[in-house]
Amino acid sequence: MKVNINKTDKEKLKWFFEKYIYAGKKYLILIISLIFVGSLAANISPYLYGKMLDSITLGDTDFLLKLIIAYFFITIFTNLLSMLEAYVGQVVNFKLSKKAQTELFDKMIRMKTYFYSKYEVGELLSRLNGDTDGIVSFGINLITSILNIAIDILVSVYFVITISVRLSSVAIFYIPATFLVTYFARKYFKELAEKRKKFGDEYYSFQNEIFSNNTGIKSFQLENNVNNKYKGFINKEFSLLKRSIYLKNNMQLANSTITVISSLFIIYLSAVLIKDGLLTIGLMVSFNTYINKLFASISQVFNINVSLQEIMVSLNRVIEVMTTDSEVNNVLSLEEKRKNIAISLKCEDITFSYEKNEENVLKNMDILIDKSGLYSIVGSNGCGKSTFAKLLIKLYEVEKGKIYINGTDYSKLSCDFIRSCITYVQKEEFFFNDTIINNIRLADENLKENDIENMCKLVGLDEFIKTLPNRYETIIGEGGSTLSSGQKQKLSIARAFLRNTPIYIFDEITANLDGKAEKDIMKIMKEYSKKSIIIFISHKISSIIDSDKIFVFENGKATDSGNHEYLLENNHMYKELFKNKGI
Numbered sequence: 001m002k003v004n005i006n007k008t009d010k011e012k013l014k015w016f017f018e019k020y021i022y023a024g025k026k027y028l029i030l031i032i033s034l035i036f037v038g039s040l041a042a043n044i045s046p047y048l049y050g051k052m053l054d055s056i057t058l059g060d061t062d063f064l065l066k067l068i069i070a071y072f073f074i075t076i077f078t079n080l081l082s083m084l085e086a087y088v089g090q091v092v093n094f095k096l097s098k099k100a101q102t103e104l105f106d107k108m109i110r111m112k113t114y115f116y117s118k119y120e121v122g123e124l125l126s127r128l129n130g131d132t133d134g135i136v137s138f139g140i141n142l143i144t145s146i147l148n149i150a151i152d153i154l155v156s157v158y159f160v161i162t163i164s165v166r167l168s169s170v171a172i173f174y175i176p177a178t179f180l181v182t183y184f185a186r187k188y189f190k191e192l193a194e195k196r197k198k199f200g201d202e203y204y205s206f207q208n209e210i211f212s213n214n215t216g217i218k219s220f221q222l223e224n225n226v227n228n229k230y231k232g233f234i235n236k237e238f239s240l241l242k243r244s245i246y247l248k249n250n251m252q253l254a255n256s257t258i259t260v261i262s263s264l265f266i267i268y269l270s271a272v273l274i275k276d277g278l279l280t281i282g283l284m285v286s287f288n289t290y291i292n293k294l295f296a297s298i299s300q301v302f303n304i305n306v307s308l309q310e311i312m313v314s315l316n317r318v319i320e321v322m323t324t325d326s327e328v329n330n331v332l333s334l335e336e337k338r339k340n341i342a343i344s345l346k347c348e349d350i351t352f353s354y355e356k357n358e359e360n361v362l363k364n365m366d367i368l369i370d371k372s373g374l375y376s377i378v379g380s381n382g383c384g385k386s387t388f389a390k391l392l393i394k395l396y397e398v399e400k401g402k403i404y405i406n407g408t409d410y411s412k413l414s415c416d417f418i419r420s421c422i423t424y425v426q427k428e429e430f431f432f433n434d435t436i437i438n439n440i441r442l443a444d445e446n447l448k449e450n451d452i453e454n455m456c457k458l459v460g461l462d463e464f465i466k467t468l469p470n471r472y473e474t475i476i477g478e479g480g481s482t483l484s485s486g487q488k489q490k491l492s493i494a495r496a497f498l499r500n501t502p503i504y505i506f507d508e509i510t511a512n513l514d515g516k517a518e519k520d521i522m523k524i525m526k527e528y529s530k531k532s533i534i535i536f537i538s539h540k541i542s543s544i545i546d547s548d549k550i551f552v553f554e555n556g557k558a559t560d561s562g563n564h565e566y567l568l569e570n571n572h573m574y575k576e577l578f579k580n581k582g583i
């Protein structure tokens with residue numbers, strides 16, 4: 001069955017159980033068997049205990065000894081069983097929830113950028129870590145407790161009816177009354193669960209934002225402001241807790257009122273029956289034990305129904321992510337990737353906006369690059385340069401028009417094919433909290449140390465790295481926090497070229513470089529542009545002056561193109577750029 005956010009709750013649950021709970025079928029059967037044997041063994045103990053008391057009274061020490069031995073082994077046996085049950089229970093819980101989490105994680109990282117950008121980081125974290133765990137635990141508990149509940153209900157119904165049909169009539173009041181309480185409570189618990197989830201999303205996002213912007217908070221002296229916001233979250237959490245206690249208390253009050261009415265009714269009716277000689281005190285006591293067991297089991301069933309409402313909130317959140325579109329990938333081998341020698345890029349009348357019905361960021365744009373070379377893009381802030389780059393690596397899809405690589409329409413190509421042809425380097429590149437060498441090897445895990453060192457020499461980074469105590473094995477902190485901005489840019493350029501793709505897009509990567517470093521890097525760009533297509537987005541005239549072709553972007557369109565001399569002569573905007581030494 002294919003899950004869909006519009007399916008009914010029943011279908012969604014069926015999908016979830018089939019996909020994630022039944023996968024642990026063997027473990028679940030084992031737990032159910034352990035519970036079953038355990039409860040049988042536990043029921044024998046009181047019987048043996050009674051027998052022991054009787055043997056003591058009769059002075060039958062031989063039999064008492066046998067009973068003591070049997071009691072000892074049964075107690076040890078039940079303890080071992082419950083240990084085993086706890087172990088298997090935790091293993092199955094771990095395995096199944098991690099299976100669901102692994103799939104969700106994979107889905108999240110492969111989600112189309114359009115959907116991904118709609119979530120805050122906190123939202124993704126709480127769905128991944130909180131919601132999946134909750135649903136899996138619920139599913140396992142449901143399956144494992146269902147047998148116990150069923151046995152309890154069957155046994156108690158049998159005894160209750162056998163003892164007294166007339167007394168059993170109390171259930172005619174108890175069951176519908178308890179059902180009504182849970183029926184009305186369900187709605188409120190669901191509402192509360194939705195609020196709590198939304199709160200969790202905002203709370204995690206807030207924390208993520210604060211901890212990743214510590215320098216900004218310090219330099220703008222926002223500590224008090226941030227502390228107050230944090231306290232605001234605590235207050236909100238407290239009011240949610242109060243609401244939860246209020247709902248639970250109300251439900252408990254209603255349920256205990258129903259129970260006390262039922263018990264008093266039983267006492268009165270028992271008295272009448274005993275008076276008429278239709279019931280004994282002993283049977284009345286047994287009846288009470290069984291009817292309480294029955295009521296407890298029934299209220300357990302109704303409580304599952306209430307928890308189910310909360311679980312549905314989590315399940316919907318998981319399904320929402322699971323049903324968003326993923327990028328289409330074919331997972332190419334390294335050899336296949338290397339075969340992709342791209343020689344041309346063509347954009348034909350492309351139009352794009354981030355949101356439907358919003359103003360277009362790119363408008364009827366035409367661009368043709370049909371041989372290797374250094375191609376620059378210039379234009380004012382917000383005119384669509386980075387957006388154009390994102391379309392070229394298929395982070396987003398064009399609304400109208402077509403992009404071709406080597407003459408093949410992008411819509412026919414998978415994301416991983418396109419990204420194996422094109423390396424996109426952003427101004428603020430990504431780095432992991434790992435060593436320099438491992439960060440470079442993200443380009444290709446089989447890179448040889450020698451090649452890495454040579455590339456670092458080329459971008460002017462090797463000398464600096466060799467001053468570090470652990471050289472290439474130095475850990476660079478979260479996001480490369482121990483490196484300067486220029487060093488990070490050099491590292492990202494080195495890493496990009498080591499990917500060895502036919503096309504590169506560099507988005508403002510010389511912004512943080514000093515004059516000499518910029519010149520050196522542009523020399524490397526020129527060298528690489530002999531055998532590859534280099535698209536260079538920049539506001540710095542010194543970085544683009546030697547380009548084979550410069551595209552001038554204005555308001556979502558490539559309005560002009562040519563080399564530096566041509567544009568200086570013919571393009572007013574470019575002339576201004578040159579005059580100001582940058583845009």
Ligand SMILES: Nc1ncnc2c1ncn2[C@@H]1O[C@H](COP(=O)(O)OP(=O)(O)OP(=O)(O)O)[C@@H](O)[C@H]1O
Nearest residue numbers: 117354355361379380381382383384385386387388
């Ligand atoms: N993820 C996004 N969602 C919605 N709008 C966006 C998004 N990214 C960019 N935009 C909008 O698209 C327009 C073009 O942005 P883009 O980043 O392409 O500009 P740019 O030419 O690279 O500018 P800059 O020189 O400042 O880097 C801007 O108006 C921007 O507000």
Ligand SMILES: [Mg+2]
Nearest residue numbers: 385386387507
């Ligand atoms: Mg940009």
